[in-house]
Amino acid sequence: MLKMTPTVLKNLFSKSSTRMYPFEIREPFPLYRGELFNDIDNCIFCKKCEIKCPSQCITVTKDKESGTGTWTCDPFACVYCGICVDVCPTQSLRMEPNHRKPSASRDMIEMVGKIKMPKKKKAAPKKAE
Amino acid sequence: MARTIIPFGPQHPVLPEPLHMKLVVEDEIVLEAIPALGYVHRGLEKLAEIRDYHQMIQVVERVCGICSMIHSLCYCQGIEEMMKIEVPERAKYLRTIWSELHRMHSHLLWLGLFADAFGFESLFMQFWRIRERIMDLNEATTGSRVIVSVNVVGGVRQDLTPEQCSWILTELAQAEKELKTIQATILNDYTVCKRTKGVGVLTKEQAYDLGAAGPTLRGSGIAQDMRQLKYAAFDKIDFEPVVENDGDSFCRSKVRFREVLQSIDLVRAAIAGLPQGDLAAPCKGNPEGELITRVEQPRGECLYYMKGNGTKYLDRVRIRTPTFANIPPLIAMMPGIELADVPVVILSIDPCISCTER
Numbered sequence: 001m002l003k004m005t006p007t008v009l010k011n012l013f014s015k016s017s018t019r020m021y022p023f024e025i026r027e028p029f030p031l032y033r034g035e036l037f038n039d040i041d042n043c044i045f046c047k048k049c050e051i052k053c054p055s056q057c058i059t060v061t062k063d064k065e066s067g068t069g070t071w072t073c074d075p076f077a078c079v080y081c082g083i084c085v086d087v088c089p090t091q092s093l094r095m096e097p098n099h100r101k102p103s104a105s106r107d108m109i110e111m112v113g114k115i116k117m118p119k120k121k122k123a124a125p126k127k128a129e
Numbered sequence: 130m131a132r133t134i135i136p137f138g139p140q141h142p143v144l145p146e147p148l149h150m151k152l153v154v155e156d157e158i159v160l161e162a163i164p165a166l167g168y169v170h171r172g173l174e175k176l177a178e179i180r181d182y183h184q185m186i187q188v189v190e191r192v193c194g195i196c197s198m199i200h201s202l203c204y205c206q207g208i209e210e211m212m213k214i215e216v217p218e219r220a221k222y223l224r225t226i227w228s229e230l231h232r233m234h235s236h237l238l239w240l241g242l243f244a245d246a247f248g249f250e251s252l253f254m255q256f257w258r259i260r261e262r263i264m265d266l267n268e269a270t271t272g273s274r275v276i277v278s279v280n281v282v283g284g285v286r287q288d289l290t291p292e293q294c295s296w297i298l299t300e301l302a303q304a305e306k307e308l309k310t311i312q313a314t315i316l317n318d319y320t321v322c323k324r325t326k327g328v329g330v331l332t333k334e335q336a337y338d339l340g341a342a343g344p345t346l347r348g349s350g351i352a353q354d355m356r357q358l359k360y361a362a363f364d365k366i367d368f369e370p371v372v373e374n375d376g377d378s379f380c381r382s383k384v385r386f387r388e389v390l391q392s393i394d395l396v397r398a399a400i401a402g403l404p405q406g407d408l409a410a411p412c413k414g415n416p417e418g419e420l421i422t423r424v425e426q427p428r429g430e431c432l433y434y435m436k437g438n439g440t441k442y443l444d445r446v447r448i449r450t451p452t453f454a455n456i457p458p459l460i461a462m463m464p465g466i467e468l469a470d471v472p473v474v475i476l477s478i479d480p481c482i483s484c485t486e487r
Contacts, residue, residue, distance in 0.1 A: 003313045008251060017258050029269040031287075054180065054187035081187050081278040086286065095272075 028097035033080045035096045038071050040113035042092035045069035049084035049093060058084060062115055073109040075100060132160070135468070139168050143246045143472040146482035150475070154468055162463035164456060170486045174446050181441040182208055182416060183282060190276050192448060193484040195235040196426045199228050200448075201280040203424040206360060207435045208282045211416040218362075219406040220284035225362040225399045226297075227271065227279055228424075229392040233304075234263040235427035236385045236392075239479050240315065243382055246476045247324040255311050262304050266297055284409025294400050301393050308389060315386055325379040329462035329474035332376055339461055342454040343429020344384040345478050349376035355425035366398045378477035385479075415441050426451055428479045450484040 019026065028034065050058045057077035062069045085093045132155050139147035147168035153161040176188050189204045190197040202224055209216055241256035264274050271277040271287050279285050289297075315321060331341065336349035346353055347370055354370035356363045371387045373380035416437030423432050429451030436444040455478040462474050 003318050004251060004311075007255065007310055007314070017261075029265075029272075031270070031272040032268055033272040052183070054184035079187060079191075079276075080273065081276075082272060082286075083187070083278075 030097055032097035033082045033095045034098045035100045036073060036075070036078060036080070036084070036109075037094050037096060038073070038109075038111055039092040039094070040071060040111040042090045043069070043071055043111075043113055044090055044092075044116055045071065045113070046089060048087050048089060052083050052087045054081060054083060055079045064115070067115050067117075068112050069115045071111045071113070075109060076106060131155075137471060137475075139165075141472070143242075143476060144480070144482075146480070148475070148480060148482050150471075152463075152468070152471065157468045159463050159466050159468060159471065162460050164460060166456075166482070167486060169483050171483070173487045174448060177443045177446040179442070182437070182443055183441075185443065185446065186280060186282070187278060189446070189448070190278060192487055193426075193450070193481055194275050195238065195481065196231055196428070196431075196484075197276045198231045198279065199424055199426045199431065201278075202228055202361065203422050203431055203433050204435075204446075205280045205282050206424070207420055207422040207433050208416050208437075210420055210422065211418050211435070211437055212282070212412065212414060214283050214410050214412060216284055217407040217410055218404045220408055220410075221362045222365075222399050222403045223285045223287075223289060223408075224280065225366070226289070226396055226403075227267075227277060227285075228361065229396045229399070230263055230266055231277075232427045233389050233392045233396075234260050234267070236389045237263065239385060239427075239476075240382065240389075243473075243476050244315070244321075246472050247321070249320060252311065252314055252321075255307075255314075259304050259307050262300050266300055269293070270297070281409055281412075283412040284407070286408070288408055289400075289403070294403065298397065298400060301396060305390065305393050308386075312386070316383060322379065324470075324473060325382060325477075326377060327375075328378045328470050329466060329477055330375070330377045331458050331462050333374075335461050336376065336458060339457040340454050341429075341458040342451045343426070343479075344381050344388065345429065345455050345458055347371055348373050348381035348384045350374040355423050355430045358423060360422075360424060362399060362402075365402060366395055368395060378473055381477045415439055416443065419445075428452055428481060428484075429454060448487055450481065450487075452478070452481045452485045455480070456485070 045060050045062050047060045050060045055077050057074040059072040082095055085095055132153055135152045135154055137150040137152050139149040149165040151163040152159050173188055173192055177185055180188055186201050190201045192200050237256050237260035241253040244252035267277055268274045270293055271279050279287050331349050333350045336346050352370045352372045371384050371391055373384050417439040419436040421434050423430055431451055432449040434447040438444045459478050466474060
């Protein structure tokens with residue numbers, strides 16, 4: 001036990017290694033994958049995130065009649081790997097370095113946005129006969 | 130004296146995971162141990178049928194929380210070999226750095242738990258405080274503390290900037306300094322030696338015959354380390370496997386302690402030799418063929434058997450984890466020890482039950 005005594009004494013007189021968590025919160029690291037957000041205005045509902053997601057927590061549906069698309073994410077199934085952010089072609093998905101707040105009910109993130117209609121191609125000029 | 134059968138587990142204070150052992154005891158002396166496995170079977174290998182081979186990376190990472198990076202490294206290496214993808218040099222070095230960081234935090238976690246098993250709470254907190262530095266390195270460089278998801282088929286997803294490299298070096302220097310201050314306690318302290326020396330002896334012949342892996346094997350005097358197979362960047366970085374000869378619980382903890390210091394040196398060497406270049410090679414097509422890959426995890430040799438059929442779904446993924454290899458040696462260690470030493474001996478092989486049962 002004597003070999004531990006200097007370490008114990010040093011710990012006794014130095015400042016605490018832990019922090020009083022709910023009152024004192026450490027700054028998150030900028031790269032930390034904490035929470036998934038979708039910027040629905042940029043989303044083109046291409047379903048790439050739905051296809052690549054390993055936990056299959058994202059569902060994308062398009063309704064052509066009303067011209068709207070729905071992007072749904074089940075945050076309780078999400079594993080926060082960040083694959084969807086990597087593959088998103090319009091960079092509308094992003095991850096914020098904060099923990100998701102605890103919740104008592106199973107809430108789905110559901111976002112509704114407008115489908116961007118593909119630009120009509122100009123009719124190819126008729127070949128001269 | 131009459132024989133008694135005492136159940137150890139499935140839920141026991143020293144083990145967070147369910148491992149059940151029937152201990153046949155006579156006068157507090159264990160005569161025989163009969164293991165029972167299968168409490169946490171999750172069927173992850175079966176998922177290969179409905180997840181494509183890119184999504185399986187995230188699945189195999191969840192086989193074990195502590196060595197997640199090394200599981201995905203092994204899996205990706207296998208797929209790359211099947212598809213004949215040449216991984217960029219920088220990606221290999223980055224994989225080495227993160228896998229060594231994982232080895233360090235796994236060993237530090239174990240050293241803390243081991244100290245806790247024989248009742249040395251203060252030492253447990255010292256090790257976990259050092260571990261917190263490594264966890265912060267993981268979080269800041271990859272984006273997650275434990276399951277880092279940095280591997281993709283063909284390379285890695287994240288890069289290290291020069292500032293991050295120098296920060297890793299300063300944190301590691303500080304961790305090494307703190308480790309040196311408690312080195313005398315874990316290696317020479319009376320309390321520690323009394324509980325661990327000569328307890329659960331596994332001889333060199335037994336270790337070889339029963340197929341022990343990792344620190345259990347090296348603690349018994351056999352210098353075998355899967356990193357000698359020169360995967361990732363280990364062909365460029367020289368190292369000697371850590372070996373101890375007595376084969377008791379003390380030697381196994383000593384091997385792990387020395388391996389933490391060795392890993393610090395390996396990360397330093399990898400950062401010093403980090404080349405410039407791409408992070409990932411393009412990946413086209415689907416894997417076809419079958420092969421076996423092996424890597425060294427904190428607990429020992431991990432083996433992946435994979436069979437691809439040319440579609441994006443693999444036919445078969447079979448994972449043999451180091452704890453599975455270490456259970457027959459554990460049974461061989463048990464006869465002759467006291468009942469009070471059973472938790473220490475079980476912990477000395479670093480059991481990871483969720484690994485074993487996938």
